Amino acid sequence: MSKFRLHKIRQFIKIRIFYRIDRKILIYLIFVVISTVFWFLNKLNNEYNTIIEYPIRYTQLPKNKILVNELPQKLKLNVSAYGYDLIFYKISPAPFPIVLNLESFDANLESPKVSSFKLLTRYAREEITNQLPNNINVLDILPDTLVFQFDNLIDKKVPIKANLTLSFAPQCMQNGPVIFKPDSLLVSGPTSLIDTLQAIYTKPQSFSKLDKTLQRTIYLEEITNLRTEKKKVQATIPIAKFTEASFDVHIVPINVPDSLELITFPRSVRISGLVSLADYDIIKADDFRVQADYNNIVTLIGQKLPVQVIVAPSNVRNVTFFPPSVEFILEKKP
Structure with missing residues (x-):
């Protein structure tokens, strides 16, 4: 018998032996799984x-x-x-x-x-x-115990305030406060909360490059233990185009004794500010009031007298004036 045939016979015998062993292991594992399932099902009855x-x-x-x-x-x-x-x-x-x-x-x-x-x-x-x-x-x-703590509800009407971040297109600005509809809400809550509540704010929101009046529905901030009529409101953000305007306004001396006359040099200041195009023609120099207070002279030694803009129209923004102080003389009245 050749070596090759002997090798083939040995290989065949090994395969048969391993096959029988593997088959026995497989049958054993199947019985183990079945036993485990029956054991588990039996335990589930407990x-x-x-x-x-x-x-x-x-x-x-x-x-x-x-x-x-x-x-x-x-x-x-x-x-x-x-x-x-x-x-x-x-x-x-x-x-x-x-x-x-x-x-x-x-x-x-x-x-x-x-x-x-x-x-x-x-x-x-x-x-x-x-x-x-x-x-x-x-x-x-x-x-073992649930504790419920209550507070009596009270009502209060509070205004709505904006929590908005705005940026504008060139030469555009906000032209007045944000208008809400409704502008206030009836809220209900515990006394401890309502007594200190001054307003309901909108949720933070940003709008950029605004160049015209904007209308949006904006949600309100939710406050724990507070009940409100509405969760959102209509907001109108007025936007207008602005231009620079200048006015020469006369300085008005105040608190001057009756026997004296306060004369300033110059007698007027130049006021500049941003005005919407719609308001440009209706704003006059008389809408401003600039004062120089005689009482400030007491603290001045060889210095100029400061002037103040006391009144300015609300629709003029970024008001500046020049000069901020003036020279002066005091003369006795005849």
């Missing part, structure tokens, strides 16, 4: 105690009050159930929240004298169990 978490929603809170403390959003339930039911709970989607109706436990929550309420969760065990899947029995509930 009853177990475990802790599960369930979301909770609180209903029928007193209408004339507001909740001022935070309540747990989930309850920990110590339950007893068969393995099948627990497995089903674990693989199911997020469960519907348990609904806890406060009126079921205290009918006097509307009373103005009631500011807090404690609920021992063991008294809610039956109501909670009825909302769980069948065959799940609640043994205990954590936390």
Whole structure:
């Protein structure tokens, strides 16, 4: 017999032996898996105690009050159930929240004298169990006490204020305050919050390169424990094109004794500012008032007398004037 044939016979014998061994291992593993499945199914028929978490929603809170403390959003339930039911709970989607109706436990929550309420969760065990899947029995509930703290609701009307960042196209500016519709809201909340509330602000928002009046719906900032009539308002941002205007305005001396006359050099100042094109023709020098106060002379030794712009039209922006101070002489009246 040739060496080649002997080699082939040895290879064949090895393959047969390994095949039989692999087959035995495979059959063994199959029986192990089947046994494990039957063992697991048998265990699922047993009853177990475990802790599960369930979301909770609180209903029928007193209408004339507001909740001022935070309540747990989930309850920990110590339950007893068969393995099948627990497995089903674990693989199911997020469960519907348990609904806890406060009126079921205290009918006097509307009373103005009631500011807090404690609920021992063991008294809610039956109501909670009825909302769980069948065959799940609640043994205990954590936390063992739910504390509700209330404050009486009061109303107040407050203005709406802008929290906006604006930038403008060249030669354009905001031409007046932002106009809201409505311009104020009736809000309800606890006394501690309402007493210090001065305004409702819009949510931060930015607008850039504005070149004409803009109208937008803008959402309001939400304040915890505060109820408002609306969540958003209409805002109008007036925009106009501006140009520079200049006016020569006479200086008016004030607080001068009757026996003296205060004469300034020069007798007027040059006022410059930005004016909208629509207002350019209606603004006059008489709309400004510039003063030099005689009382400031007491502190001056060889210095010029400062002047002040006391009155300027609201529709003139970035007001500047020159000179900021003037020379002067005092003369006795004849």
